[in-house]
């Protein structure tokens with residue numbers, strides 16, 4: 001008998017098999033408790049569940065000239081106004097530590113790596129990481145970076161990168177595609193923004209572009225009027241992953 005996946009609730013239509021459906025982010029089991037105050041204004045991580053928004057749907061892409069043909073995309077189920085929170089991005093929140101090579105207070109890597117499982121007793125040693133399992137994920141977003149020199153950094157000598165990875169678990173936001181090759185002339189119609197959940201937790205969100213950020217608006221009254229209507233029913237919701245995201249993937253190709 002196969003074990004049912006530990007979905008938070010019933011997944012929305014077209015949810016792929018093998019991916020856990022989340023209605024809120026989860027913390028990685030290796031996420032240090034001493035970092036929680038940095039991602040939550042009340043010092044606790046107790047996000048409220050957010051159900052699938054009625055404004056979006058997950059759809060398999062069949063268009064022959066779409067660069068992500070055969071994959072899924074996120075689409076507007078109805079009209080979405082400009083400057084609206086469409087959906088928060090859920091996944092597993094994880095931390096990656098990089099030894100600061102420039103500072104004088106650096107701990108040695110071997111010293112820190114020998115402290116597997118002792119995080120409760122010694123909060124200022126980085127947790128053991130065999131390999132960064134999120135490094136190659138195409139669903140990993142940066143949530144927060146903390147420099148080694150910041151006074152709020154509970155791990156002196158290490159730069160900390162906190163990310164949200166939706167490779168194996170997430171919500172419909174994980175299906176948002178990048179506009180490149182899909183709507184090159186119009187650009188994205190949505191963007192990632194840092195936001196706050198109801199219980200004070202930092203979260204990444206997908207918003208429809210406000211009118212002023214739509215690059216087609218400038219000096220063009222006709223397009224500005226069209227952009228003011230936001231994202232039309234049936235349109236694919238498209239963001240920019242950023243040049244860095246594509247640069248890292250195109251290296252050596």
Ligand SMILES: C[S@@+](CC[C@H](N)C(=O)[O-])C[C@H]1O[C@@H](n2cnc3c(N)ncnc32)[C@H](O)[C@@H]1O
Nearest residue numbers: 067068071072138139174175176177178179180
């Ligand atoms: C976060 S996922 C987006 C959802 C994905 N299409 C799916 O069905 O799971 C990122 C992946 O989507 C694909 N993708 C997104 N935007 C793309 C684009 N403009 N051109 C080609 N592939 C794209 C790439 O395979 C990329 O690694």
